[in-house]
Amino acid sequence: MRGARLGLLVAWIAVLALLGVLVATQLKVGTDLRSFMPAPTTPDQKLLMEQVGEGPGSRLLLVAIDGGDDAAKASLSRGLAQALRKDPAFTQVVNGDFDVGMLDSALLPYRYLLSPTLDTESFDEAYLADQLQQRLDDLGSPAATLLKGLLPRDPTLETLKLAERWTPVRSPEIREGVWFSSRGEALLLAQTRGAGFDPGAQEQAIGQLRAAFAALPGSGGSHLTITGPGYFTVMVNAQTRDEADWIGRISTIGFIVLMLAAYRSVSSLLLGALPVATGGLAGIAMLTVCFPEVHGITLAFGFTLLGVAQEYPIRLLSHRREGESAVASVRGLWPLLLTAIASACIAYLAFYASGVGGLKQLAVFTITGLLAAGFSTRYALPYLLPEHARDVAGMPGLAAFRTWLDALPRPRWLPIPIAAAVVAMIAFAPGPFWQNDLSALTPLPRDLLMTDARLRGELGAPDVRYLLVVQAKTADAVLTASAKLEPRLREQVVAKALDGFELPSIYLPDLATQRARQAKLPDRPTLDAALTAALRGLPFRKDLFAPFVDDVETARTAPLLTPEMFARSPLGQRLAAMLSARGDHWVGLSTLSGVHDAAAVAAAVASADPSARLLDLKEASESLVAAYRTRILHAVLAATLLLFVTITLALRSFRRAWHVLAPMTLATFLVLAVERMAGIPVSLFHLVALILAAGLGLHYALFFERDTGDPAEQRRTLHATVVCVIAALLVFGMLAWSSIPVLRAIGLTVALGVGFHFCLSILMAPHARQDRLH
Amino acid sequence: MRVLDKPLVVSGELAWLGGDRLERRVESPTKEVSTIADGEVTQEREGKKPRSFSLKRAPQLQVLLDSFVALLAGDPSRLGQSFDVTLGRDADRWRLTLTPRDARIAKQIAGIHVYGTGQLARCMRMDESDGDTSIDLLGDLAAKMPAEPTREGLIAQCGGAM
Numbered sequence: 001m002r003g004a005r006l007g008l009l010v011a012w013i014a015v016l017a018l019l020g021v022l023v024a025t026q027l028k029v030g031t032d033l034r035s036f037m038p039a040p041t042t043p044d045q046k047l048l049m050e051q052v053g054e055g056p057g058s059r060l061l062l063v064a065i066d067g068g069d070d071a072a073k074a075s076l077s078r079g080l081a082q083a084l085r086k087d088p089a090f091t092q093v094v095n096g097d098f099d100v101g102m103l104d105s106a107l108l109p110y111r112y113l114l115s116p117t118l119d120t121e122s123f124d125e126a127y128l129a130d131q132l133q134q135r136l137d138d139l140g141s142p143a144a145t146l147l148k149g150l151l152p153r154d155p156t157l158e159t160l161k162l163a164e165r166w167t168p169v170r171s172p173e174i175r176e177g178v179w180f181s182s183r184g185e186a187l188l189l190a191q192t193r194g195a196g197f198d199p200g201a202q203e204q205a206i207g208q209l210r211a212a213f214a215a216l217p218g219s220g221g222s223h224l225t226i227t228g229p230g231y232f233t234v235m236v237n238a239q240t241r242d243e244a245d246w247i248g249r250i251s252t253i254g255f256i257v258l259m260l261a262a263y264r265s266v267s268s269l270l271l272g273a274l275p276v277a278t279g280g281l282a283g284i285a286m287l288t289v290c291f292p293e294v295h296g297i298t299l300a301f302g303f304t305l306l307g308v309a310q311e312y313p314i315r316l317l318s319h320r321r322e323g324e325s326a327v328a329s330v331r332g333l334w335p336l337l338l339t340a341i342a343s344a345c346i347a348y349l350a351f352y353a354s355g356v357g358g359l360k361q362l363a364v365f366t367i368t369g370l371l372a373a374g375f376s377t378r379y380a381l382p383y384l385l386p387e388h389a390r391d392v393a394g395m396p397g398l399a400a401f402r403t404w405l406d407a408l409p410r411p412r413w414l415p416i417p418i419a420a421a422v423v424a425m426i427a428f429a430p431g432p433f434w435q436n437d438l439s440a441l442t443p444l445p446r447d448l449l450m451t452d453a454r455l456r457g458e459l460g461a462p463d464v465r466y467l468l469v470v471q472a473k474t475a476d477a478v479l480t481a482s483a484k485l486e487p488r489l490r491e492q493v494v495a496k497a498l499d500g501f502e503l504p505s506i507y508l509p510d511l512a513t514q515r516a517r518q519a520k521l522p523d524r525p526t527l528d529a530a531l532t533a534a535l536r537g538l539p540f541r542k543d544l545f546a547p548f549v550d551d552v553e554t555a556r557t558a559p560l561l562t563p564e565m566f567a568r569s570p571l572g573q574r575l576a577a578m579l580s581a582r583g584d585h586w587v588g589l590s591t592l593s594g595v596h597d598a599a600a601v602a603a604a605v606a607s608a609d610p611s612a613r614l615l616d617l618k619e620a621s622e623s624l625v626a627a628y629r630t631r632i633l634h635a636v637l638a639a640t641l642l643l644f645v646t647i648t649l650a651l652r653s654f655r656r657a658w659h660v661l662a663p664m665t666l667a668t669f670l671v672l673a674v675e676r677m678a679g680i681p682v683s684l685f686h687l688v689a690l691i692l693a694a695g696l697g698l699h700y701a702l703f704f705e706r707d708t709g710d711p712a713e714q715r716r717t718l719h720a721t722v723v724c725v726i727a728a729l730l731v732f733g734m735l736a737w738s739s740i741p742v743l744r745a746i747g748l749t750v751a752l753g754v755g756f757h758f759c760l761s762i763l764m765a766p767h768a769r770q771d772r773l774h
Numbered sequence: 775m776r777v778l779d780k781p782l783v784v785s786g787e788l789a790w791l792g793g794d795r796l797e798r799r800v801e802s803p804t805k806e807v808s809t810i811a812d813g814e815v816t817q818e819r820e821g822k823k824p825r826s827f828s829l830k831r832a833p834q835l836q837v838l839l840d841s842f843v844a845l846l847a848g849d850p851s852r853l854g855q856s857f858d859v860t861l862g863r864d865a866d867r868w869r870l871t872l873t874p875r876d877a878r879i880a881k882q883i884a885g886i887h888v889y890g891t892g893q894l895a896r897c898m899r900m901d902e903s904d905g906d907t908s909i910d911l912l913g914d915l916a917a918k919m920p921a922e923p924t925r926e927g928l929i930a931q932c933g934g935a936m
Binding site: 136137139140141142143144145146148151152175539540541544 | 784808908
């Protein structure tokens with residue numbers, strides 16, 4: 001017997017090890033938060049999902065350098081910008097440093113096709129003469145040193161016009177040649193190549209940024225402040241991991257202490273852990289089989305939800321009695337346990353029906369895990385447990401507790417006032433009922449958000465809420481539409497509806513515009529003649545402008561500039577961030593800053609070109625969340641109906657089903673009502689947590705309802721339930737202390753739920769009357 | 775200037791507005807007012823939008839500003855901060871040679887020579903490192919600007935004040 005038991009134990013551990021190897025070699029953990037967001041349906045929502053993380057605005061890191069005098073900070077800013085411009089992790093770095101080399105020399109002749117000068121002027125004698133006279137004046141002015149070098153190649157100063165055009169409209173104060181905030185920090189904007197909501201890529205980029213800064217001479221005495229969506233992603237990730245770690249540690253210790261106190265047996269503790277371990281590993285193994293990539297959050301939440309499975313071995317351990325083998329105990333318990341397992345699986349099916357990738361994974365994981373844990377509790381664990389066990393029914397105090405509970409008044413009318421109170425609380429609760437704002441779940445410290453808002457304001461960094469979207473068949477059609485938007489948006493800036501804007505056509509005009517400009521460029525003999533005539537009477541050296549004539553000739557005959565060719569220059573990266581191919585069409589995404597009158601801007605955009613529109617990301621995300629919630633509510637409703645049917649069938653009695661389902665339903669609404677009274681708007685995570693709590697509550701009600709006339713068995717039920725309740729309160733009560741809103745929402749809801757479910761299933765259980773009859 | 779065949783002549787007034795602020799008012803050939811204040815250079819021309827840029831982008835101007843302000847304020851310690859100063863004397867006449875200390879600035883400005891008599895500075899010559907020279911004839915010397923000036927002639931005229 002002993003040998004068989006040892007063999008089984010070894011076999012079980014071997015199976016676990018095998019699953020472990022499968023998981024370790026096959027599991028690919030993803031970090032894209034979007035798989036935990038609802039599936040988009042409208043075009044706006046689809047764009048929003050693409051935007052979350054990938055759009056130009058969400059890839060911006062805002063950097064402030066503080067400490068030391070202005071000169072030191074400016075030189076650090078310049079050094080950092082120089083280092084990051086060479087780093088492939090960053091597509092764009094701006095710090096206010098004037099950079100004529102923005103167009104590399106191979107593309108320099110293209111300035112005549114990029115600059116709007118030729119739209120209104122032509123390089124004839126009159127224009128050139130006027131320009132040259134102005135340059136002569138410039139040479140006699142303080143700007144001389146600045147312009148002297150440009151003069152031979154660029155007498156009409158197209159490079160400066162382009163630089164001006166490409167400089168953000170609202171830029172911070174320039175000191176020592178770089179941007180400074182009003183608090184005297186040197187400012188810098190860096191755009192990462194990686195998506196803003198990809199913690200891995202962002203962590204690497206931020207690490208490289210910090211390393212580049214630390215490597216600069218004199219950076220020791222200075223302080224680097226980083227903010228922006230990418231930085232927040234990294235922060236949240238680290239914070240979530242840290243908190244989950246310490247909460248997990250404390251919960252584990254508490255759980256071990258609880259199990260030891262409840263069963264006074266180390267072997268029970270260790271063996272009791274096997275079904276949950278089996279469930280967890282089986283769940284992950286199933287995920288690796290069903291999905292190419294498993295989300296990190298699925299695993300974190302999944303193990304939390306799988307906590308329910310710990311109830312199965314607890315039930316078995318508590319219901320053992322002197323002289324009865326564990327196998328016999330589990331046989332007596334099994335019908336009820338099976339009902340509990342089936343109903344929990346049905347509750348978790350609601351996640352699957354939500355249609356959200358991450359939640360589907362969660363459902364697959366928990367359902368597989370629950371079944372594996374349940375069946376291993378039934379068919380493997382009893383054969384491992386020692387022959388003899390201590391009957392917990394004899395535990396001191398338990399009988400007294402049971403008597404006290406039985407003595408509590410259990411009026412049959414109790415559900416009525418509770419239901420009335422629930423309705424009243426929900427009706428009169430302060431604040432909005434639903435939490436539609438996804439960002440409200442951002443677990444960021446307030447001062448961090450304040451810093452972000454301050455730097456964003458100072459830098460004139462784009463508004464994260466609004467986005468200008470142009471969709472067309474080809475990249476060139478997007479550029480054409482974008483060009484039409486430019487004058488309209490300029491009007492909006494003048495009308496103060498808007499502070500500034502970016503458009504892809506500002507960097508690269510469409511082909512037709514380029515062609516028209518090219519056509520206006522004179523050929524070499526014509527330009528030579530016009531230049532000679534224009535130079536008459538001016539003191540410039542005759543051959544001085546040969547590079548200018550060469551460049552014009554190059555621009556006149558060169559192939560037109562396409563986004564692909566432009567991509568090789570540093571500016572091309574900026575364009576690539578705004579212009580991208582999506583399936584069979586192209587999308588231009590431009591950022592706006594300081595939107596004061598969204599309606600006016602939206603109207604101006606829509607009237608300029610039918611393919612363009614203003615996207616309100618907040619609105620899109622709220623509509624997305626609302627749609628998401630409707631789906632979850634439907635799924636919950638369906639799951640509830642299924643539950644009623646299952647329970648009624650399992651108990652073969654409407655009356656008994658009522659005794660199980662009524663306290664569960666009432667407690668669920670009571671949690672909702674109490675949270676609403678506390679002013680907490682209900683978010684998706686609350687709904688998920690309510691389902692989990694309902695699953696737990698259902699177990700309590702099922703076991704309390706169990707019709708046994710045996711007071712010892714009732715004490716065992718009470719013992720098991722109390723252990724389960726304390727375990728759940730321990731785990732979820734700890735989560736309720738978390739600073740991360742998602743974890744707090746789940747922790748608080750489940751902890752409250754467990755409490756209410758326990759109390760109501762006792763107060764509404766039919767046992768009391770029967771006990772008194774005996 | 776190397777880019778020009780002949781010297782470029784500009785005339786007008788230069789005013790020190792106190793602190794680090796200079797105003798340069800040009801009367802001919804084109805009316806233009808330039809102000810250097812708070813690290814910014816602002817240029818205003820008739821019928822044109824004002825243009826401004828940071829002083830840091832034109833280190834030559836910063837040097838000019840430093841030397842002018844130090845001279846006008848009679849602040850030898852400030853001159854000493856930015857330049858190696860040598861003084862040559864010949865009876866009443868004097869010559870001050872300023873060489874920038876900062877290597878970055880020295881790349882653009884080879885040196886500044888200020889010529890004067892008694893209490894008055896009469897001419898200022900700035901040699902840029904690329905070979906260009908700018909000469910400011912000050913006070914009554916400005917009236918003696920020849921109609922067809924040459925680079926050599928002007929250098930002699932400026933130095934001739936000594």
